[in-house]
Amino acid sequence: MLAVNKALCQAQKIEPLNTAKGYEPASxxxxxxxxxxxSLQEALDVCRDCHELAPFTFxxxxxxxxxxxxxxxEDLKAMPPVEAQILRTTMCHxxxxxxxxxxxxxxxxxxxxxxxxxxPATRPVAEPEEVAPSQEQRASA
Amino acid sequence: xxGNIDRGEVRDYFPSVPLRPEADKFLRAAVKAGLRLQQxxxxxxxxxxxxxxxxxxxxxxxxxxxxxxxxxxxx
Numbered sequence: 001m002l003a004v005n006k007a008l009c010q011a012q013k014i015e016p017l018n019t020a021k022g023y024e025p026a027s028x029x030x031x032x033x034x035x036x037x038x039s040l041q042e043a044l045d046v047c048r049d050c051h052e053l054a055p056f057t058f059x060x061x062x063x064x065x066x067x068x069x070x071x072x073x074e075d076l077k078a079m080p081p082v083e084a085q086i087l088r089t090t091m092c093h094x095x096x097x098x099x100x101x102x103x104x105x106x107x108x109x110x111x112x113x114x115x116x117x118x119x120p121a122t123r124p125v126a127e128p129e130e131v132a133p134s135q136e137q138r139a140s141a
Numbered sequence: 142x143x144g145n146i147d148r149g150e151v152r153d154y155f156p157s158v159p160l161r162p163e164a165d166k167f168l169r170a171a172v173k174a175g176l177r178l179q180q181x182x183x184x185x186x187x188x189x190x191x192x193x194x195x196x197x198x199x200x201x202x203x204x205x206x207x208x209x210x211x212x213x214x215x216x
Contacts, residue, residue: 007172008179014195058194059175062182066175073170092178 001030005056005063017057026055044068044104047095065092075115083111 002016009016026049033046051064069088076084090107093099108115 003168004171004175008175011176011179012195014198059179062175062178066171066178070167070171070174073174 001050001055001063001067004066005059008059008062008066009056012058014058018055019057022053023055026050026053029053040072041104043071044091044094048097051095052097061096065095068092068095079111079114083114087111 006016029046029049033043038046047064047068051060054060056063068091072087072091076087079087087107090099090104094101094104
């Protein structure tokens with residue numbers, strides 16, 4: 001998450017700073033979550049929780065939304081573009097708090113037949129991507 | 142049956158969540174997605190308007206500049 005935020009801040013030519021209040025708790029949540037296998041809903045919840053804690057000064061929303069949507073990117077490639085975009089947007093909106101769990105589940109439920117049709121029956125459940133912080137990026141201020 | 146999905150059930154929808162060995166690939170994809178979101182945001186706000194955070198920073202900078210300028214004038 002640090003690397004993503006850093007890249008986004010660099011693109012805007014602003015310094016990638018962390019917040020004094022939010023960084024530590026978000027970092028703890030992230031590191032704890034990165035060690036275990038979890039469902040998509042849980043992974044999205046981690047992104048949402050971290051976004052709420054606002055660990056960065058800039059680009060909190062884009063950082064966690066980008067991580068969340070990348071988690072399902074490969075699967076969405078198999079879907080029709082409009083439906084894939086609806087799912088991507090819904091997940092991003094869930095992460096940044098624009099919609100709640102109920103709305104997310106409504107959309108997932110709506111696309112359930114399509115998603116189930118695309119998912120091979122014998123495929124093993126994959127472990128979520130580990131994107132735990134690998135470097136110290138604390139702001140000196 | 143809206144709102145009746147278990148937390149673990151959603152995993153079945155997306156069985157091929159990226160794996161650990163593809164961390165670099167994932168990172169690149171996430172950065173790319175983030176940059177795309179930024180561009181989209183920038184296009185929505187007319188391109189020239191900075192985000193709320195950047196606007197706050199600019200206000201603070203302007204305020205500091207003004208204060209420093211006033212100090213010099215008083216000396």
